[in-house]
Amino acid sequence: MKITRITTSNFLGARAVDIELRKPVALIAGKNGAGKSSVQEAVRMALTGEPVRVSLKKDYGALLSEGADAGFADIMTDQSKYSVVLPGGKGVHCEAAALPYVLDAQRFARMDDNERRTFLFGLMGIKLDSASVTQRMLDKGLDSKKIEQIAPFLRGGFDAAQKEAAAKARDAKAAWKTVTGGETWGKDKAASWQPAAVACTAADAEKALIDIRRVIAADEADIGKLQQEIGAAKSEIARRQSAESRRMELHARAEQIGRIQARLDHDTAELADWEKKVEETRARAGGKPNPKAPGEYLLRGLAAVTDEFVAIANDKYFGQFDEALLNRASTHLAEYKRLHGWPHGSKPAEPDPEAITDLPKHEQARDLMKRAVANAQRDLEAAKAAKAEYDRILAEHGTALPDVAGLEKTLREITQRRDQYREEERQTMDNARIAAGRDKQIADAAKHHADVMALTDIAGALAPDGIPAELLTKALDPINEHLRLSAANAEWEPVQINADMTITYGVRDYALVSESEKWRADAMIAEAVSFLSGLRLLVLDRFDVLDLKGREDLMYWIDGMAADGDIDTTLIFGTLKALPAISFDNIGAHWIEGGAAGQMKEAA
Structure with missing residues (x-):
C-alpha cells in the first residue's frame, strides 16, 4: 500500500x-x-x-x-x-486483516500465545477449519470414528478439541479399569492384559456340550424305551397273575365237560322222542288244525301235490299262518280232489279228540326239551372254552416271567449315567459362561484400550506440538526466514518467533531485553508481516x-x-x-x- x-x-x-x-x-x-x-x-x-x-x-x-x-x-x-x-x-x-499489525509494531508482542498463533495462521493462509484439520488427522491414519466424535469441538479451537479428546481418553481408561476389576491402565500392560485363566475356552466348552448332549439324548431315548418295556412287563406279569388266579376256576368248569355232554346226549335223545310223539299225535288229530299253527297240517298235506307246495312247506313258512298262502293251497287241494279224489286215493281218518287235546301238551314238552338241548350245548361250549383257556394258562405257567428287576436295574444305571452327564453338562455350561465372560472381558478391555490409544493419539495430534505445531512450522518458517534476512540487513541481533510463540531477540527472551532491543524486534516483526501480507x-x-x-x-x-x-x-x-x-x-x-x-x- x-x-x-x-x-x-x-x-x-x-x-x-x-x-x-x-x-x-x-x-x-x-x-x-x-x-x-x-x-x-x-x-x-x-x-x-x-x-x-x-x-x-x-x-x-x-x-x-x-x-x-x-x-x-x-x-x-x-x-x-x-x-x-x-x-x-x-x-x-x-x-x-494484517493492517493493524503494520500500523502498530508493538501489537504482535502484546498478544498472548493463542492470539499470535491464530494471527500467524491467518497471515500465511493456513486453514484451521474443522474439515481441514479433520483431513489432516485422517491423513495421519487416526481412527476415523473417534475423529467424528471430536471434530465438532474443533469449532472451539485446537485447545477445546484436544481437551475433549483427552477427557474421552480418561473415560476410556476408567472403563478399562472397571472391566478389568480395578486394574490401573498402562500402555504396555493394557496391550496384552488378560484375566486369570479358566478351565477351558468357550469354543472347547461348546464342543464338549455337543458331545455331552448327544450322550444325554441317547440315554433319554433308552430311558424312555426301558420305561415302556418295564410298563409292558409289569402289565404282562399282572395279566399272568390274574390268569393264574382264574386257573382253578377254569379247571372246575373244564371238568364239567363230560357231565354236560352226557346231559346233552340225554336231552337230545329225549327231544327226538318228543318230536316223534308230536308227529304221531298230530297225525291222530286228523284235519282239525292245531290252533297254534293253523296252516301246518294243510301245508304238510299239500307237500306232495306240486313243487310249489314243497316251497310252501319250506321252513321259512313252517309254523306260520299266512292266509294268502292258505287260500292258494286250498285252491290246489280242491283241484286235486276233483281230479284224483283224496290224496293217495283214500279218505283220511276221522280226527282223534284225545290226540287233539294232547298235541299242545306234547308240543310244549318238545319245545321245553329243545331249550334244554340249547342250554346244554351252550354250557358245553362254555366249558370247552374254559378248558382251552385253562390249557393256555397251564402252558404259560412253565414259561419265564419278564425280568422286571433286570430292566429296572438297567434303567437305574442309565438314569444315573444320564444324571451324571447332566451335572457335567451344567458344569460345562458354567465353564462356557465363564470362558465367554472372560473372552468378553478381554474383548471389552481391548476395545477400551484401543479407544484410549486412538483418543490419546488424537489428543496428541491436536496438542500444541502436534498438528498446530506442524501448521505453525508452516507459518513460522517463512516469517522467521524473513526476520533472519532483516536482522542481517539491519545488522541487528536476529529475532525469532518460536513454536511456543515466545519471541527471542538474540539469545534472550523478548521480555528480558532492553527497550531499544524490543523496538528493533517489533520493527522487524512488523516489517515481516507487511512483506508477507503484501x-x-x-x-x-x-x-x-x-x-x-x-x-x-x-x-x-x-x-x-x-x-x-x-x-x-x-x-x-x-x-x-x-x-x-x-x-x-x-x-x-x-x-x-x-x-x-x-x-x-x-x-x-
Missing part, C-alpha cells in the same frame, strides 16, 4: 497536517508534544477505523483538538482514499529510542528495502531536537511543530 498524502484537521494534537509523500520512506519528527503521535494515530484510525485513546464511539469527541467542534483525517493511497470524521467516526477504511506498508513510532548507531542501521535497512521494492511506504515517527539532514535517496524528512506539518505549516 503506497500512501501519497496525509491530511489531518483537529485530530488530537495534529491540528493542521498536510504532508505529501514523494518518497517511499517518510521521517516525521518533532519535539515532545508537537503532534507526532497524533499523526500516527490519525493514520491508524483513518485506515482501520480503530481508535487508540478511547474505546467507545460515544467518546470519539475526546479525539478532537481542544476547542474544535469537528475534525478529520484523510489518507490518500494508490488504492483509495481512507478517512475518518470526528466526532461521528464515519469514514472509509481498509479491511486488510501490504508493503510499515509505521514505526518512537524511533528515537534507538541510539545514533541504531538509527543509522534503521535508515540503511529501510532505505534498502525501499530501493528493492520490498516496501511501498514507511512512516517513521520520532522525537528530535531538529530535522536531521537526510542523505538517503528513498527517505524524506518532515518536521511537525505545534500540531502543524507540511503545506499547512508552511501556509501558517
Whole structure:
C-alpha cells in the first residue's frame, strides 16, 4: 500500500497536517508534544477505523483538538482514499486483516500465545477449519470414528478439541479399569492384559456340550424305551397273575365237560322222542288244525301235490299262518280232489279228540326239551372254552416271567449315567459362561484400550506440538526466514518467533531485553508481516529510542528495502531536537511543530 498524502484537521494534537509523500520512506519528527503521535494515530484510525485513546464511539469527541467542534483525517493511497470524521467516526477504511499489525509494531508482542498463533495462521493462509484439520488427522491414519466424535469441538479451537479428546481418553481408561476389576491402565500392560485363566475356552466348552448332549439324548431315548418295556412287563406279569388266579376256576368248569355232554346226549335223545310223539299225535288229530299253527297240517298235506307246495312247506313258512298262502293251497287241494279224489286215493281218518287235546301238551314238552338241548350245548361250549383257556394258562405257567428287576436295574444305571452327564453338562455350561465372560472381558478391555490409544493419539495430534505445531512450522518458517534476512540487513541481533510463540531477540527472551532491543524486534516483526501480507506498508513510532548507531542501521535497512521494492511506504515517527539532514535517496524528512506539518505549516 503506497500512501501519497496525509491530511489531518483537529485530530488530537495534529491540528493542521498536510504532508505529501514523494518518497517511499517518510521521517516525521518533532519535539515532545508537537503532534507526532497524533499523526500516527490519525493514520491508524483513518485506515482501520480503530481508535487508540478511547474505546467507545460515544467518546470519539475526546479525539478532537481542544476547542474544535469537528475534525478529520484523510489518507490518500494508490488504492483509495481512507478517512475518518470526528466526532461521528464515519469514514472509509481498509479491511486488510494484517493492517493493524503494520500500523502498530508493538501489537504482535502484546498478544498472548493463542492470539499470535491464530494471527500467524491467518497471515500465511493456513486453514484451521474443522474439515481441514479433520483431513489432516485422517491423513495421519487416526481412527476415523473417534475423529467424528471430536471434530465438532474443533469449532472451539485446537485447545477445546484436544481437551475433549483427552477427557474421552480418561473415560476410556476408567472403563478399562472397571472391566478389568480395578486394574490401573498402562500402555504396555493394557496391550496384552488378560484375566486369570479358566478351565477351558468357550469354543472347547461348546464342543464338549455337543458331545455331552448327544450322550444325554441317547440315554433319554433308552430311558424312555426301558420305561415302556418295564410298563409292558409289569402289565404282562399282572395279566399272568390274574390268569393264574382264574386257573382253578377254569379247571372246575373244564371238568364239567363230560357231565354236560352226557346231559346233552340225554336231552337230545329225549327231544327226538318228543318230536316223534308230536308227529304221531298230530297225525291222530286228523284235519282239525292245531290252533297254534293253523296252516301246518294243510301245508304238510299239500307237500306232495306240486313243487310249489314243497316251497310252501319250506321252513321259512313252517309254523306260520299266512292266509294268502292258505287260500292258494286250498285252491290246489280242491283241484286235486276233483281230479284224483283224496290224496293217495283214500279218505283220511276221522280226527282223534284225545290226540287233539294232547298235541299242545306234547308240543310244549318238545319245545321245553329243545331249550334244554340249547342250554346244554351252550354250557358245553362254555366249558370247552374254559378248558382251552385253562390249557393256555397251564402252558404259560412253565414259561419265564419278564425280568422286571433286570430292566429296572438297567434303567437305574442309565438314569444315573444320564444324571451324571447332566451335572457335567451344567458344569460345562458354567465353564462356557465363564470362558465367554472372560473372552468378553478381554474383548471389552481391548476395545477400551484401543479407544484410549486412538483418543490419546488424537489428543496428541491436536496438542500444541502436534498438528498446530506442524501448521505453525508452516507459518513460522517463512516469517522467521524473513526476520533472519532483516536482522542481517539491519545488522541487528536476529529475532525469532518460536513454536511456543515466545519471541527471542538474540539469545534472550523478548521480555528480558532492553527497550531499544524490543523496538528493533517489533520493527522487524512488523516489517515481516507487511512483506508477507503484501501490504508493503510499515509505521514505526518512537524511533528515537534507538541510539545514533541504531538509527543509522534503521535508515540503511529501510532505505534498502525501499530501493528493492520490498516496501511501498514507511512512516517513521520520532522525537528530535531538529530535522536531521537526510542523505538517503528513498527517505524524506518532515518536521511537525505545534500540531502543524507540511503545506499547512508552511501556509501558517
